[in-house]
Amino acid sequence: MVQGSADVKEEAEGRGTRSRALCRPGSSHTKTGGKIFMKLSALLERQFNLPSIPKVVALLLTELGREEIDLRKVTQLISTDPALTTRLLQLSNSSFFKLSGKISSVSEALALLDMAHVKTMAQAAATGASLKAVPGIQLQRFWDYSLNVAKVSRSLAGLVRQNQQAAFTCGLIHAIGELAMHLAMPEEMAKLDAEVKPLDLRRAALERRDFDYCYASVGAGFARMWQFPTAMIDALEHQYAPFDNDAYEPLAGVIHLAAWRARGKEANLSERGLAVTFPGSVGVALGLDIDMVLQQDPFDWAAHS
Numbered sequence: 001m002v003q004g005s006a007d008v009k010e011e012a013e014g015r016g017t018r019s020r021a022l023c024r025p026g027s028s029h030t031k032t033g034g035k036i037f038m039k040l041s042a043l044l045e046r047q048f049n050l051p052s053i054p055k056v057v058a059l060l061l062t063e064l065g066r067e068e069i070d071l072r073k074v075t076q077l078i079s080t081d082p083a084l085t086t087r088l089l090q091l092s093n094s095s096f097f098k099l100s101g102k103i104s105s106v107s108e109a110l111a112l113l114d115m116a117h118v119k120t121m122a123q124a125a126a127t128g129a130s131l132k133a134v135p136g137i138q139l140q141r142f143w144d145y146s147l148n149v150a151k152v153s154r155s156l157a158g159l160v161r162q163n164q165q166a167a168f169t170c171g172l173i174h175a176i177g178e179l180a181m182h183l184a185m186p187e188e189m190a191k192l193d194a195e196v197k198p199l200d201l202r203r204a205a206l207e208r209r210d211f212d213y214c215y216a217s218v219g220a221g222f223a224r225m226w227q228f229p230t231a232m233i234d235a236l237e238h239q240y241a242p243f244d245n246d247a248y249e250p251l252a253g254v255i256h257l258a259a260w261r262a263r264g265k266e267a268n269l270s271e272r273g274l275a276v277t278f279p280g281s282v283g284v285a286l287g288l289d290i291d292m293v294l295q296q297d298p299f300d301w302a303a304h305s
Helices: 005-022 040-044 054-064 071-078 082-092 106-112 115-128 139-159 164-173 176-184 186-195 203-211 215-225 230-238 250-266 271-277 280-286 290-294
Strands: 029-032 035-038
Touching: 035 040, 035 203, 040 176, 040 215, 054 071, 054 082, 054 115, 071 082, 071 106, 071 115, 082 106, 082 115, 082 164, 082 176, 106 164, 139 164, 139 250, 139 290, 164 230, 164 250, 176 186, 176 203, 176 215, 186 203, 203 215, 215 230, 230 250, 250 271, 250 280, 250 290, 271 290, 280 290
Parallel strands: none
Antiparallel strands: 029 035
């Protein structure tokens, strides 16, 4: 239907009114470069049900239903699922257990928690387990990518004498902010997805261009609220640009290199493409060259912890 000039004027004025309302002081939205988007603080106040891997949740519930639970198997299963790992760390670092900021791995959390807590968590995860739970995200691909980053992170951490369990955990959950952004801002993220895919090497830079923050800021914001260990919070927050952190957290560099390798794999980069995009300054700081990073096979540490 073609609109008349009066209709067009009225609609434009309406958009202007809505725009001013969204951006007024105290609003959950802000405006930059002509774009209106959700503030980071408002996004962090939202409640999200991060989706778990349906098969993992089913296997976990089966194991937890046995008379004699195999703790090693429970650890293996949770350690492959970013959402379950996040929930477990959130619970174990809560004030209730008086170990806030101390628990950095699934094995440490399970040593602290009663299996009844874990079963309740798994049952809650089962209600939200879906392959179509996050608009714009191919969840199976996202889960596979996250586990790949976790495995490479742990291998690299061993080379530079960093905490391998913390590195694995950070690698596994390093991109949960991407899920939260897609859940909170599906329309805005769909526009960005059309320009650059969620697992593209340029993703963090373009999110910062459009929103003034990126998935790393979101993940770190939640980790801070959930009282995760400080080293993990710093690693998550500065993973996209480790040298932005004045103190420089080596774990952030490890996650940065692991994510570069995994995203390069997602993009099917050639040897030349990998060489051109390799974050050399981060490698130098950690004493790792491109060959050392590429030689780290994504060994299944979750199955050998």
